[in-house]
Structures are given as C-alpha cells and as structure tokens.
Amino acid sequence: MAHLLKGLAQPEITESVIPYGKLDATVQELLCAAYVVRQCAYAPYSNFKVGSAFRAKINNQIFTGCNVENAAFTPTACAERTALTKAISEGYQQFSTGAVVAYKPEVFISPCGVCRQFIREFAGNTDIPIYIAQALDERSPEEPFNSDDPVLCTSIFNLLPKSFHTY
Numbered sequence: 001m002a003h004l005l006k007g008l009a010q011p012e013i014t015e016s017v018i019p020y021g022k023l024d025a026t027v028q029e030l031l032c033a034a035y036v037v038r039q040c041a042y043a044p045y046s047n048f049k050v051g052s053a054f055r056a057k058i059n060n061q062i063f064t065g066c067n068v069e070n071a072a073f074t075p076t077a078c079a080e081r082t083a084l085t086k087a088i089s090e091g092y093q094q095f096s097t098g099a100v101v102a103y104k105p106e107v108f109i110s111p112c113g114v115c116r117q118f119i120r121e122f123a124g125n126t127d128i129p130i131y132i133a134q135a136l137d138e139r140s141p142e143e144p145f146n147s148d149d150p151v152l153c154t155s156i157f158n159l160l161p162k163s164f165h166t167y
C-alpha cells in the first residue's frame with residue numbers, strides 16, 4: 001500500500017528562512033521583480049497589494065503579476081495566477097522558481113489555496129521553489145530589500161502536499 005503514497009507529490013526542498021543577502025542573485029532578481037509589479041496592484045477594496053514573479057525554465061524569462069480585484073469580489077485574480085497566466089499565454093509552461101511579496105506585520109504572506117493548486121498544475125513531477133518576502137512600502141524600487149531581510153524559502157509541494165494531479 002505504501003507505494004500508492006509514493007506516487008503523490010513529495011517536497012524536494014526543506015523549508016527555511018534565509019536572509020535576502022544569502023540568496024542566489026537570480027532569486028534576488030525574482031523577488032525584486034515581484035516587489036516592483038506589486039506597485040501595479042489593483043486593490044481598491046482590500047488595499048492589500050501582492051506581487052508575484054515566476055521564472056520560466058526556457059530563457060530564464062521572468063513573468064510578473066499583481067492582484068486585480070473586482071467590485072463583485074469573485075472575479076478577483078491573485079498575483080500568482082496573473083503571473084502564471086501571462087507566462088502560459090506566452091507559451092511558457094515550466095518554471096524553475098516563484099516569488100511572492102506582500103506586507104502584513106510579523107508574518108509571511110503565503111499563496112492562497114486556489115493559487116497553490118494553480119501553481120501545482122505546472123510543477124508536473126518536479127517541485128518548484130517558492131520564495132516569500134515582506135514588501136515594505138518605504139523601500140525604493142531600485143533596492144526593495146535589505147541583506148538581512150528574512151525570506152521564507154519553501155516550495156509548491158511543501159505548500160500543497162499530496163496535491164491533486166491527474167497526469
């Protein structure tokens with residue numbers, strides 16, 4: 001019976017909190033892209049701005065997205081799904097890394113359940129590292145993070161263990 005469990009997605013990354021300055025430059029670039037696009041967030045109802053960025057495996061291209069709210073609430077699109085939808089519609093379906101930035105005091109903002117399933121769709125059988133950082137509005141877009149800012153290094157299989165998938 002245990003072999004049935006093995007077929008389910010298992011995290012390939014151990015979650016940890018790492019100072020921004022110790023991250024790979026490509027991850028820093030991805031977090032900065034998420035910070036910058038967060039400024040485009042359309043969030044008149046919640047005033048809660050989120051930015052996200054995913055790096056495609058092909059060309060290492062970065063796709064960014066912000067949350068786009070709606071007066072009717074349910075049509076709202078999250079930042080993560082906006083970024084991925086932009087990428088998919090440009091022909092990119094595989095991703096090496098993702099980033100999410102938002103701000104609430106004393107807590108990392110983690111993707112919602114719908115976005116976890118959405119990201120998981122494009123992971124296939126390979127985990128995708130996800131980096132989560134706090135976005136402070138007073139920082140400059142040219143230097144949105146300090147080297148000692150904490151970054152949660154997790155992955156989609158950590159965020160959504162034993163997830164639903166059919167292929």
Ligand SMILES: [Zn+2]
Pocket residue numbers: 078079080081111112113114115116
């Ligand atoms: Zn979401």
